[in-house]
Amino acid sequence: MSMLRTLADSGSDREIRFIHSARSPKDIIFREELDELARDHGNFHIHVLCAEPDDNWRGPVGLLDDTTLLKLAPDIRERSVYVCGPEPYMKAIRGALQRIGLDPDRYREESFGGLTRPAPTPSASQAASVRFARSGIGQQCRSTQTLLEIARNVGLYLPSACGHGICGTCRVLKLAGDVETADLGGLSAEEKAEGYVLACCTRPLGEVALDL
Ligand code: FES
Incomplete structure (x- = not known):
């Protein structure tokens, strides 16, 4: 592309x-x-x-x-x-x-393959939660799960392709909260500044809200 x-x-x-x-x-x-x-x-x-x-x-x-x-x-x-x-x-x-x-x-x-999973897994799994604002869904989760996994667990569709933070397909706007992320160039500096994250390689730290 x-x-x-x-x-x-x-x-x-x-x-x-x-x-x-x-x-x-x-x-x-x-x-x-x-x-x-x-x-x-x-x-x-x-x-x-x-x-x-x-x-x-x-x-x-x-x-x-x-x-x-x-x-x-x-x-x-x-x-x-x-x-x-x-x-x-x-x-x-x-x-x-x-x-x-x-x-x-x-x-x-x-x-797209041959890469190690980019998002580092936190040493200890912590309680976290994600609120999907547009869908009106809240979900308790762990800080070891990616936002993509959490969205799928509650039945929300978010397109994805590479699964490694490269292609940018799983881009989603973060409205609030702290996350741990390790994308491999799938977001531009402008997108990051606007608050976008890549759901396939981003994990919630505490309470997070997404525009989804
Ligand atoms: S699916 Fe490619 S960056 Fe997330």
């Missing part, structure tokens, strides 16, 4: 095929921004496919494989291919590209 933004900001006229594979429509990250980029840049061709579509989904369906890759980018063997995602996903894509016959020199990848 950052590469696409850089190309857009620099006014690149390269013809780009951006393919995003999501589990369901609600898991599509940066959806509005992708729509905007496709609208504003005629050389950006954005393709999103969903493995579990809902009734309103009109795009491609299924998992990304060699057949779908060739359909979305018929000249893929002449392109440079950049892949980003969890290791099992990248392994599947590497296999598909091998079957297609992509020259390995044209392949680059960035893994």
Whole structure:
């Protein structure tokens, strides 16, 4: 995504095929921004496919494989291919590209995996609580749990992808309270100053309120 933004900001006229594979429509990250980029840049061709579509989904369906890759980018063997995602996903894509016959020199990848969990676990588990202000839900929890885990425990949906504080998908606004966080660059300095935290790698210390 950052590469696409850089190309857009620099006014690149390269013809780009951006393919995003999501589990369901609600898991599509940066959806509005992708729509905007496709609208504003005629050389950006954005393709999103969903493995579990809902009734309103009109795009491609299924998992990304060699057949779908060739359909979305018929000249893929002449392109440079950049892949980003969890290791099992990248392994599947590497296999598909091998079957297609992509020259390995044209392949680059960035893994979400292989990192240690970024949020340090407090030495002692302490009582904590999270108030989800917009949902009107309060939850007692422990300081060893991430905000993402706590939200899921009460049935709240918060999109996530990398789980390591890299991609910024699980961004949520903290309204009050102290937290312990260890993101790996998924938030800008401005977002941090505004009070955003990354739920996948942030743990509550005492009473915390979130805009969720
Ligand atoms: S899911 Fe990627 S930063 Fe939290």
